[in-house]
Amino acid sequence: xxxxxxxxxxxxxxxxxxxxxxxxxxxxxxxxxxxxxxxxxxxxxxxxxxxxxxxxxxxxxxxxxxxxxxxxxxxxxxxxxxxxxxxxxxxxxxxxxxxxxxxxxxxxxxxxxxxxxxxxxxxxxxxxxxxxxxxxxxxxxxxxxxxxxxxxxxxxxxxxxxxxxxxxxxxxxxxxxxxxxxxxxxxxxxxxxxxxxxxxxxxxxxxxxxxxxxxxxxxxxxxxxxxxxxxxxxxxxxxxxxxxxxxxxxxxxxxxxxxxxxxxxxxxxxxxxxxxxxxxxxxxxxxxxxxxxxxxxxxxxxxxxxxxxxxxxxxxxxxxxxxxxxxxxx
Ligand code: GCU
Numbered sequence: 001x002x003x004x005x006x007x008x009x010x011x012x013x014x015x016x017x018x019x020x021x022x023x024x025x026x027x028x029x030x031x032x033x034x035x036x037x038x039x040x041x042x043x044x045x046x047x048x049x050x051x052x053x054x055x056x057x058x059x060x061x062x063x064x065x066x067x068x069x070x071x072x073x074x075x076x077x078x079x080x081x082x083x084x085x086x087x088x089x090x091x092x093x094x095x096x097x098x099x100x101x102x103x104x105x106x107x108x109x110x111x112x113x114x115x116x117x118x119x120x121x122x123x124x125x126x127x128x129x130x131x132x133x134x135x136x137x138x139x140x141x142x143x144x145x146x147x148x149x150x151x152x153x154x155x156x157x158x159x160x161x162x163x164x165x166x167x168x169x170x171x172x173x174x175x176x177x178x179x180x181x182x183x184x185x186x187x188x189x190x191x192x193x194x195x196x197x198x199x200x201x202x203x204x205x206x207x208x209x210x211x212x213x214x215x216x217x218x219x220x221x222x223x224x225x226x227x228x229x230x231x232x233x234x235x236x237x238x239x240x241x242x243x244x245x246x247x248x249x250x251x252x253x254x255x256x257x258x259x260x261x262x263x264x265x266x267x268x269x270x271x272x273x274x275x276x277x278x279x280x281x282x283x284x285x286x287x288x289x290x291x292x293x294x295x296x297x298x299x300x301x302x303x304x305x306x307x308x309x310x311x312x313x314x315x316x317x318x319x320x321x322x323x324x325x326x327x328x329x330x
Contacts, residue, residue, distance in 0.1 A: 029056070031066050032249060035079035035091035037197055039221055040069045043279055044092055044149050044241060047272040051264055058260040063253070065090070075196035077177065080244070084142045089249045094151065095240040096178035101141045104133055106180045107319040107326075111236040111306045115330055117150045117273055120238050122329055124148035125269060129325045133318065144245045147265050150273045151241040152215025152280070155233050156188075157224065159210065161295040162232040165189030165305045174200050174212035176239070180313060185213070187306045188236065197222070204228050213237070216283040225287035232297040236306065 034048055045067055052065035073079050073088055080097055082088035098105040107113075108130070114120035123129055125147050137143040156162050158171055168190035175181035177194035185192030193209060197218065203209040204227045211228045213236070219225050243265065253261060284294065314323045 029061050030063050030252065032063060032089040032245075033073075034065050034067045035073040035082065035088050036067055036069045037071045037076050037079070037092075038069065038218070040067070042069075042217060042221075043272045043275045044151075045069055046275065047149065047268040048092075048243075050271065051268040054264045054267070055261060058264060059257045062257060063261075071198050075198060077196065080143070083244055083246050086142075086246045086248055088246075090146075090243065090245045092149065092241050092243055094176050095148075095242060096176040096181055098137065098143070098242065099178045099180060101143065102133070102136050103179070104136070104316070104318045104322075106178070106313040107322045108133075109178065109180050109237075109239050110310055110313060111184050112303050113310070113323075113326060114238050117153070117238065117276070119330060120240070121148070121150055121269060121273060123326050124240050125266065126325075126329070129322060129329070133322065138247055142247055144247045144250045146243040146245055146250075146261065147269060148240040148242050149269060150276060151239050152217060152276065153235055154213050154215055154237040154239065155231060155235060156190075156213045156297070157211050157219055157228045157231040157292075159228060159230065161230045161293075162234065162297055163295070164298045164301045171210040172208070174203065174209050180309070183309055183312065184236070184306055187309060188234070188302055189305065200224065201227065216280045216287065219292070220283035220286040220290070223290070225290045225292035229292050230295060231287065231292055232295045233299070234297045234302050235299055236302055 036045055036048070038045065048065055048067050056064040073082060076091070076093045077097055079088060079091040080093050083091045095105060095109045099109065108124065114123070134145040137145065156168070156173060160167070162168055165188055168188055171190040172193045173185050173190045174195045175185050175192040182192040182194065195203060200209065200212050201222055201224060204211065204224065212224060219231055250258070314320055
């Protein structure tokens with residue numbers, strides 16, 4: 001088992017470190033393992049690495065973070081389970097996965113709900129808006145949410161340009177697993193097919209899928225651009241990527257250390273967002289070099305098609321209150 005092997009190797013490495021002492025002040029450093037499903041140059045990976053350095057300094061060497069990129073510890077759903085059991089300390093997971101534990105999270109994953117990445121981040125990291133929802137997973141599910149990163153704007157890619165929902169008729173499009181996403185892709189005209197990110201390339205290549213929906217980074221970095229050459233700007237979704245931790249890990253932080261983590265995390269959210277656009281430009285150039293083309297789509301037609309989903313999912317006091325606050329934050 002690849003995951004256990006990685007975990008075993010890293011704990012041996014840690015034992016080695018504490019056995020030989022190391023630099024003064026690092027002897028008792030707790031190295032928190034962070035599972036990540038994308039590559040080490042992704043803006044979130046860079047943000048976590050910076051956060052680790054600053055956290056180590058702010059806590060006088062008590063904590064640092066060690067990133068395991070490229071699905072080394074498993075798919076996002078698998079790493080979420082490892083965080084819940086405590087086998088892995090932390091992970092970055094896409095918002096739709098949390099709907100399985102509390103369907104109210106759906107309100108933060110709806111298509112066309114945010115005007116801009118800045119709007120999205122101001123909503124997600126405002127404890128007045130999301131605090132109670134985030135806390136809801138702590139005791140019952142053993143998931144602490146430290147906060148949320150921007151994860152790009154998602155668009156559709158297949159073997160042909162997509163301009164309107166009619167163009168997606170009969171097309172199997174990979175989505176991140178959630179009821180909301182299945183319903184959304186259906187309303188967009190296609191057939192939503194849940195699958196872990198790492199399986200998508202082979203599935204498109206073998207014809208199991210006709211395409212997928214994601215940001216430009218994934219499209220280029222996972223070489224999807226080679227096998228689904230038309231990327232169409234439906235701009236339907238901005239999903240949160242949550243930085244989650246096992247609650248026992250968080251309990252090891254003193255109040256002061258926790259405060260430092262929160263402040264530094266907020267800084268890392270800003271720097272991640274600031275670097276996203278240039279990564280998108282790089283990714284587009286890379287995808288074009290691989291033979292891909294980018295197209296405008298009829299965004300209004302897609303927006304209209306998915307509107308009923310807002311009514312379906314904003315269906316109780318919790319989601320209504322959050323939805324109103326999202327609106328007010330525009
Ligand atoms: C985005 C998102 C990831 C997610 C991925 C996916 O890249 O940032 O968290 O895993 O999409 O589609 O699976």
